[in-house]
Amino acid sequence: xxxMLEQQFQATVDADGRIEPxxxxxxxxxxxxxxxxxQHAHSEIIGMxxxxxxxxRAPSLRRKTILVAKVQDEAGHGLYLYxxxxxxxxxxxxxxxxxxxxxxxxxxxxxxxxxxxxDVAAIGWLVDGAAIMNQVPLTxxxxxxxxxxxxxxxxxxSFHQRQGFEAMTVLARGTDVQRRMAQxxxxxxxxxxxxxxxxxxxxxPNSARSMAWGVKRFSNDELRQRFVDATVPQAEYLGLTVPDxxxxxEGGHHVSGEIDWSxxxxxxxxxxxxxxxxxxxxxxxxxxxxxxxxxxxxxxxKRAGRAVPAAA
Amino acid sequence: xTSQGDRPVEHPAARQPQPLWEVFVRSRRGLSHTHxxxxxxxxxxxxxxxxxxxxxxxxxxxxxxVVAAADVVASSPxxxxxxFDPAGDKPYRHPTFxxxxxxxxxx
Amino acid sequence: MTTGAPTSTAGSDRxxxxxxxxxxxxxxxxxxxxxxxxxxxxxxRLCEWAATSPQIEExxxxxxxxxxxxxxxxxxxxxxxxxxxxxxxxxxxxxxxxEPDWTNALLMELEGGDFGRTMARLLLxxxxxxxxxxxxxxxxxxxxxxxAGKAVKEVAYHLDHARSWVVRLGDGTEESHRRVxxxxxxxxxxxxxxxxxxxxxxxxxxxxxxADPALLEPQWRATVEDVLAEATLDVxxxxxxxxxxxxxxxxxxxxxxxxxxQHLHRSHPGASW
Numbered sequence: 060x061x062x063m064l065e066q067q068f069q070a071t072v073d074a075d076g077r078i079e080p081x082x083x084x085x086x087x088x089x090x091x092x093x094x095x096x097x098q099h100a101h102s103e104i105i106g107m108x109x110x111x112x113x114x115x116r117a118p119s120l121r122r123k124t125i126l127v128a129k130v131q132d133e134a135g136h137g138l139y140l141y142x143x144x145x146x147x148x149x150x151x152x153x154x155x156x157x158x159x160x161x162x163x164x165x166x167x168x169x170x171x172x173x174x175x176x177x178d179v180a181a182i183g184w185l186v187d188g189a190a191i192m193n194q195v196p197l198t199x200x201x202x203x204x205x206x207x208x209x210x211x212x213x214x215x216x217s218f219h220q221r222q223g224f225e226a227m228t229v230l231a232r233g234t235d236v237q238r239r240m241a242q243x244x245x246x247x248x249x250x251x252x253x254x255x256x257x258x259x260x261x262x263x264p265n266s267a268r269s270m271a272w273g274v275k276r277f278s279n280d281e282l283r284q285r286f287v288d289a290t291v292p293q294a295e296y297l298g299l300t301v302p303d304x305x306x307x308x309e310g311g312h313h314v315s316g317e318i319d320w321s322x323x324x325x326x327x328x329x330x331x332x333x334x335x336x337x338x339x340x341x342x343x344x345x346x347x348x349x350x351x352x353x354x355x356x357x358x359x360x361k362r363a364g365r366a367v368p369a370a371a
Numbered sequence: 372x373t374s375q376g377d378r379p380v381e382h383p384a385a386r387q388p389q390p391l392w393e394v395f396v397r398s399r400r401g402l403s404h405t406h407x408x409x410x411x412x413x414x415x416x417x418x419x420x421x422x423x424x425x426x427x428x429x430x431x432x433x434x435x436x437v438v439a440a441a442d443v444v445a446s447s448p449x450x451x452x453x454x455f456d457p458a459g460d461k462p463y464r465h466p467t468f469x470x471x472x473x474x475x476x477x478x
Numbered sequence: 479m480t481t482g483a484p485t486s487t488a489g490s491d492r493x494x495x496x497x498x499x500x501x502x503x504x505x506x507x508x509x510x511x512x513x514x515x516x517x518x519x520x521x522x523r524l525c526e527w528a529a530t531s532p533q534i535e536e537x538x539x540x541x542x543x544x545x546x547x548x549x550x551x552x553x554x555x556x557x558x559x560x561x562x563x564x565x566x567x568x569x570x571x572x573x574x575x576x577e578p579d580w581t582n583a584l585l586m587e588l589e590g591g592d593f594g595r596t597m598a599r600l601l602l603x604x605x606x607x608x609x610x611x612x613x614x615x616x617x618x619x620x621x622x623x624x625x626a627g628k629a630v631k632e633v634a635y636h637l638d639h640a641r642s643w644v645v646r647l648g649d650g651t652e653e654s655h656r657r658v659x660x661x662x663x664x665x666x667x668x669x670x671x672x673x674x675x676x677x678x679x680x681x682x683x684x685x686x687x688x689a690d691p692a693l694l695e696p697q698w699r700a701t702v703e704d705v706l707a708e709a710t711l712d713v714x715x716x717x718x719x720x721x722x723x724x725x726x727x728x729x730x731x732x733x734x735x736x737x738x739x740q741h742l743h744r745s746h747p748g749a750s751w
Contacts (some may be wrong), residue, residue, distance in 0.1 A: 348532025354650025
C-alpha cells in the first residue's frame, strides 16, 4: 500500500504537481522540508540583526525609512516560512527551541558584522541578490505551502536588492571616503555571498535526493555561476573591483577563483565573527519577551473562561 | 497599588504555543477571499490585527477573515474518488478546459 | 476653529498683510517643526525594537508604527523647511540641529524601557495624536491639513494597538500587571506638557492653523482612563509635571538619542546618501 502511495507521490512530483499538507509523503521528504523551511525562516529572523543595527544611525530619513521597511519585510518573511513549516506538523516554538539550542542553523552570511553603512547597501545588493537566485526556483518547489510562501517572498525581495544597488551607486559616485567605504564593503561581502550557495554538489550528499523530490531545481554551482555572471557587470557599472584576482571570462561566463571553503566550515561550525552574538541576541529577545507572551495567553484564557455562561 | 476587583491570575510554567489561525484576504471588491497563510495569536482580536500587518501591509479596503485552524474541517485526499470523481468527467466545470484568447484578463 | 485674518491689497495695509503672512509662515514653520520633531523622536524610539520585540509579530507591528511616524515626520519637517524659506530640507533639520533647537515634547524622547513602558507611552501619545490630527485636518494651513488628514487614520491604528496591549498586560498575569503599571507611572508625569499653551499656539489658534492644546485634554483623558479601567490599572497621581521640550530643554537621554541619530550624517558633511 505504501509503495502505491509512494508511486502516486513521485508521479505527482515528476509531473511538476504540488504536494499539499494532507497528502501522503515519504518521512524523509517531510523531515528534509521541515529542516530546510525552518532554517530559511531562521535566516530571515537572524538577518534582521546585521541591518537592524543601522536603522537608528541611517544617514538620511529616506534611507532610514527604506531600511525599516526592509527589516520589517524580513520579519514577515520569517513568519510566512514558519507558517509553511508548521503545515508539516511541527510547531514554531519547537523550531525556535532548535534554533536557540544551535541544533538548527541559519544562513552563514548573517554571521558577519556590519561595520559601516556601506555594508547595509552591500547586503541589499549581494546578499539579497544571491537569495533571489535561490528563491525564484523555490517558487516552483514541489511542496505547495513552501512554493506559495516563496512567491510572496520573491515579490517583496526584488525591492530589497534594488534599494541596495541604488544605495551602492550613490556611494560609488560620492565622496572619496564614500567610494572607499563601498569598495571595502564589497571586499568583505563578496566571498561570503558566493558561499551562500553552499559547497559544490559533489560535496553535498543530499542534493540528488532533493532534486528527485522537486525541492531543489538547480545545483549549487549552477546558481552560484548565475549569480557571478549577473553581479560582475554590476560591479563594473559601479566602478568597483571584485576582490578576486583570478576572476576571468571563459566561455561566456565570469569564472571565479578558488573559494576558501575552510572559512565556510569555520563559520558553519559556530566560529564566525558574530555567531555567538547573533544567537545570544535572538535568545535574549525571546527570553525577555516571555512575560509578554504569557500575559497575552493569560488574558485570552480569562476571556474564554468568562465567556462560559453560568450554569442554570 | 490598590486592589481592583479580580486580581490577575498567575499562569506559571504554562508556556504553550499560541493558537494557530488561517487567514483569508479579499484584496478588492469583486474577488473572493483567498487563503494567504497562517499565523499564531492568543485570540481573534490580535489574530486579525497581526493578519493586517503581515498580509496586507496596511492597504486600505481589504477584507480579512481569520479562522481558528482547529475549526477548519477538511476533506481527506484518500476519499478523493467518492468526493470528486463525479465532477472529474465533467471537464467543462474546470476553468482550464477553455482556451482564453491571449491578452484578455478577468477570465 | 476661528478663521484667519482677512488680507487687504491697499497700500500700507498690503505691507502689513505681507508682514503678517511672513509672521504666520514663521509661526507655522515652528509649529510644523514641533509636530515633526514629536513624530521623528517617537519613530526613532520605536525603531529600537527591531529584532528585539517579544515576538516576531510585534517586530512587524512596531516597525509599522515606526514607518507611520517617520512618514509624518518627513512630511512635517519638509513643510517646516519650506515655510521657513531658508533652504533647509528634512535631512538638514533632522541631522544638523543641536539639542536646544529640538522642539519635541519630552514624552516622545523617554527611553522605551520594557515592552510595558513602551506600550504605556504609546497609549498616552496616540490618545493625544488622534484628537490633535483630527482637529488639524481642518487647519487653515493646507500643508498641515494634508499631513493631518493622512495621519489621523494611521494614529487610530496606533491607539488600537496600544490599547490592545495595555489591556492584555494590565489584565494578564501578576508580573505583566506590575510591569505595565510601573511603566505607566514612569511616563505619566510627562503627559501634562502635551496640553500646555504658549504664545506660539495662542497666535496660531487665533488664525485657525493650530489646535488648542488644552482643548485636547478632555478627550485624551476620557480615552486613557477608559483603557486603564479595562486594563485593571490605576490612573497615576502625580504633582510633578516636567516640561521644557518645546523650548529645547530636554532630558538626559535625548543627547544620546541625537548622537546616535546624527553621527554618521554629520561625519560626512555635504555627502549624499
